[in-house]
Amino acid sequence: MQLLLAEDEQKTAGYLTKGLREDGHAVDAVANGADALALALHQAFDAIILDVMLPGMDGWEVLRRLRAAGCATPVLFLTARDHVEDRVRGLDLGANDYLIKPFAFAELLARLRNLARLPKGMADGGILMAGGLEIDTLRHHAARAGHTLQLTAKEYALLLLLARNKGRVLSRTIIAEAIWGMFHEQQSNAVDALVRRLRAKLDTPFETALLRTIRGTGYVLEA
Ligand code: CA
Numbered sequence: 001m002q003l004l005l006a007e008d009e010q011k012t013a014g015y016l017t018k019g020l021r022e023d024g025h026a027v028d029a030v031a032n033g034a035d036a037l038a039l040a041l042h043q044a045f046d047a048i049i050l051d052v053m054l055p056g057m058d059g060w061e062v063l064r065r066l067r068a069a070g071c072a073t074p075v076l077f078l079t080a081r082d083h084v085e086d087r088v089r090g091l092d093l094g095a096n097d098y099l100i101k102p103f104a105f106a107e108l109l110a111r112l113r114n115l116a117r118l119p120k121g122m123a124d125g126g127i128l129m130a131g132g133l134e135i136d137t138l139r140h141h142a143a144r145a146g147h148t149l150q151l152t153a154k155e156y157a158l159l160l161l162l163a164r165n166k167g168r169v170l171s172r173t174i175i176a177e178a179i180w181g182m183f184h185e186q187q188s189n190a191v192d193a194l195v196r197r198l199r200a201k202l203d204t205p206f207e208t209a210l211l212r213t214i215r216g217t218g219y220v221l222e223a
Helices: 010-022 033-042 060-067 084-092 106-115 153-164 171-178 187-202
Strands: 003-005 026-028 049-052 075-079 098-102 126-132 133-136 139-142 211-214 218-221
Touching: 003 010, 003 033, 003 187, 010 026, 010 098, 010 106, 026 033, 033 049, 033 060, 049 060, 049 106, 049 153, 060 075, 075 106, 075 187, 133 153, 153 171, 153 187, 153 218, 171 187, 171 218, 187 211
Parallel strands: 003 026, 003 049, 049 075, 075 098
Antiparallel strands: 126 133, 133 139, 211 218
């Protein structure tokens, strides 16, 4: 893969660059947001690894400007922040995935492989369509068949996660990690409860169910 790495911490940048090259990737490394934006807009990358906290223009602003300019390159956010609001904000702005620091290098490689498998046009300037469902990720707005869904931040985060992975079954572990940042056994119930709340708003008033339970496996949004 042709990768752009934007990370200002020299040690981390050096370590990541070395590891990614050893794994066979071509890496361009930059240490600030303005350079990341300029390079991403003028060169084709398979994926961008974007640190949130960058000097000058932060990762959020880089991502916002990239998407506003129509750049659909998959973006993997690196964040030290462990609040759902920050993750939701990143996903809202069109990030495809995120990793919370510190992370294992093997995890980064796995996420990059996932990003490479994403269908083209997933990050299409903010509008995500799935089975009569329309999610405007820039305006944080979701509607089904023209009816606005009144969702809480976590319900919205779950819907966005499912929509970005439509047709793919997501396990409770994957969902818990995406929404809360980590997985504990007791969160299995929290995931089920969150799914129930989302389903009540997403599917109950309509003829067909979009959110399906795959017994013993997880949940899927019908493509
Ligand atoms: Ca940083």
